[in-house]
Amino acid sequence: MEYAGVLQGLSHRYEHPVAYTIDLSKTSAELNPLIGHEIKLEFLGTIECVACGRKIKKTYNNGYCYPCFVSLPENDLCIVKPHECHYHLGTCRDAGFGDRHCMIPHYVYLALSSDVKVGLTRKHNEIKRWIDQGAVKAIPIAEVPTRKMAGELEYIISQSMPDKTNWRKMLLGEFDDVDLFELRDEVHRRFPAEFEPYKINVAEITEISYPISQKVEKLSSFNLDKEPIIEGKLIGAKGQYLIFQYGVINMKKYAGYHLKLSV
Numbered sequence: 001m002e003y004a005g006v007l008q009g010l011s012h013r014y015e016h017p018v019a020y021t022i023d024l025s026k027t028s029a030e031l032n033p034l035i036g037h038e039i040k041l042e043f044l045g046t047i048e049c050v051a052c053g054r055k056i057k058k059t060y061n062n063g064y065c066y067p068c069f070v071s072l073p074e075n076d077l078c079i080v081k082p083h084e085c086h087y088h089l090g091t092c093r094d095a096g097f098g099d100r101h102c103m104i105p106h107y108v109y110l111a112l113s114s115d116v117k118v119g120l121t122r123k124h125n126e127i128k129r130w131i132d133q134g135a136v137k138a139i140p141i142a143e144v145p146t147r148k149m150a151g152e153l154e155y156i157i158s159q160s161m162p163d164k165t166n167w168r169k170m171l172l173g174e175f176d177d178v179d180l181f182e183l184r185d186e187v188h189r190r191f192p193a194e195f196e197p198y199k200i201n202v203a204e205i206t207e208i209s210y211p212i213s214q215k216v217e218k219l220s221s222f223n224l225d226k227e228p229i230i231e232g233k234l235i236g237a238k239g240q241y242l243i244f245q246y247g248v249i250n251m252k253k254y255a256g257y258h259l260k261l262s263v
Contacts, residue, residue, distance in 0.1 A: 003029045004260040006048050009062075010240050010251050014127050017211040020237040022251065022261065029261055031242070032211045034234050037263055041242075041249070043228035044258040056256070063255030073097040082120065082151025106150035108157070110187070111138035113239075114169035116178050118157040118187075120150040130208060132252075134170040134239030137207045141184045142191075142198045153195050157187060168219055171238060171248060173212075180205055212236030212243060222249040224257060 005024030010031070013019040020031040047056050050063035051072060060069035069075045073093040078085045085102060092098040105123040110116055113135045121129035123143060130138045144150050154163060169175065188199050213235050222230050222244075232244040240252040 001029075001263040002260060003027050004044070005258070006050075007251065007254055007257050007259050008050070009255050010237065010242075012128075012131050014131065014208070017209040018131055018237075020211065022242075024259060024261070031234070031237055034263055035211055035213050035236055037234060038232065039234050040260075040262040041224075041230040042260045042262070043224040043254075044260055045228070046258045047256050048258070050256045059256050062252050073101075078151075082147045083155045085146075085148035085151065087148070102147035104146070106144055106147050107140035108142040108144065108150050108153050109138055109140045110180055110183060111135035112175060112178055112180065114166035114175055115162055116180070116183060117162045117165060118154055119163060120147070120154045122147075127206060127208075130206065132240055133165050134167075134210070134241075135208055136173075136175070137180060137205050139180050139184060139202050139205050140200055141187060142195060143200050144195070144198045149195075149198075153191075153198075156192060156195075157190075160190070161187075165239075167239070167241070167250075171216060171219060171241060171243065173215075210236060210238040212238060214245075216243050216245070216248065218246045220247045222247050224249075224254055224259075 003024055005027050008023035011021045011023055021028050022031055047059060049056055049065035049068055051068040052065060054065055056065045060066055061075050064075060076093050087098045087102060106120055107123055107126050108120050109126060111119060111130050111133060113133050126140060142153060144153065191199060232246055235245055236243040241248050241250055
């Protein structure tokens with residue numbers, strides 16, 4: 001079997017384990033049935049911007065050309081530093097984008113992947129976000145009206161706990177189990193007064209399992225720019241990574257690349 005097209009990334013459905021699909025422009029391939037099989041990924045030599053489609057030599061911020069990187073609202077600095085949102089100043093790159101994506105309810109959450117980290121995401125997007133980060137369990141701890149407020153609360157909490165994922169530990173499944181309810185209560189006690197009304201106490205923890213058939217033997221990262229052909233036994237997927245027996249590849253990093261997948 002062969003599949004070819006422009007890589008859009010890995011999509012997934014929340015099942016037990018997570019059901020992964022690799023999206024290649026107009027075609028896609030279910031990945032879970034391929035686990036345990038020898039597969040080949042081949043970079044065909046051309047790259048397209050995921051936004052405008054123009055041919056480019058390198059990508060910025062996971063698939064964009066430079067003009068789209070410096071002009072589109074989804075690439076603005078406030079996306080990764082939402083507490084620095086400048087919508088209220090009238091300087092948003094696209095106020096319509098801000099209305100749809102930022103001026104809406106957001107969750108601040110705790111998620112366990114490599115360690116427990118604090119993060120934020122749009123309400124109703126939380127499970128997708130947790131899977132993309134390779135979390136094994138997570139809970140929302142606050143619901144706030146805007147992305148900026150979520151970013152401000154996340155920034156405050158991040159002074160005493162991580163807000164980044166260690167991808168190596170995440171892929172190896174190395175973490176100390178933590179009682180998220182107990183930690184939530186501890187974090188709630190440290191909330192600034194202005195965020196007190198936004199605390200939430202969910203009754204269940206979301207638990208996530210991933211389709212991994214065996215422990216990865218080597219955590220070296222494949223680089224399609226240096227080695228355009230990757231061949232080997234696919235042993236799993238987690239986060240946005242494909243896991244081979246002797247290495248891993250972050251598929252999100254290569255969005256826009258023309259690829260061929262052979263089984």
